[in-house]
Amino acid sequence: MGSAALEILGLVLCLMGWVGLILACGLPMWQVTAFLDHNIVTAQTTWKGLWMSCVVQSTGHMQCKMYDSVLALSAEVQAARALTVGAALLALLALCLTLAGAQCTTCVAPGPNKARVALTGGALYAFCGLLALVPLCWFANIVVREFYDPNVSVSNKYELGAALYIGWAASALLMCGGGLVCCGAWVCAGRRDLSFPVKYSAPRRPAASGDYDKKNYV
Secondary structure: OHHHHHHHHHHHHHHHHHHHHHHHHHOOOOEEEOOOHHHHHOOEEEEEOOOEEEEEEOOOOEEEEEOOOOOOOOHHHHHHHHHHHHHHHHHHHHHHHHHHHOOOOOOOOOOHHHHHHHHHHHHHHHHHHHHHHHHHHHHHHHHHHHHOOOOOOHHHOEEEOHHHHHHHHHHHHHHHHHHHHHHHHHHOOOOOOOOOOOOOOOOOOEOOOOOEOOOOOO
């Protein structure tokens, strides 16, 4: 029962991480305008993401624009797009494998192969977390480096946006959840019976006298 609980807990964490990764990929807040020196009273804030850039006025009005050309984007944005989308698609494949190999499902017959399927799904989840970390850390490194670069004008300096923090949290959830799924599958890999360890008792049947039979059926 403990290994099944590990798999379920790991799957829940992985689902939360998957949703967070998709959210981080779509949000336009990968870098946000830094308010420095004379720029502190600016009337607008600029957000930049993987798919669009937004300008937020001090009145609360926001205007967003999708990037016109993919080839005109910088290398880090193109790579971040490919890696985050690839990680999200791999997480979908990992979800199917984990559900098929979980002890609480009957998609795969109980046996060593069932544990191997769940183990593969957990490993894929952990790999998705690592894959998502690459564009997040790469993007953050560029933002920090340009922030402290004296050759970059104050108006062109940016800070880390909320999408990066959401992505880091999602990567941590994916890796932790994938590790729990792997642990649960590894524990039951050596067992012959990998079915969900829940027993049901049959209802008592009435005897000929009208009273319930005293025998216990398990």
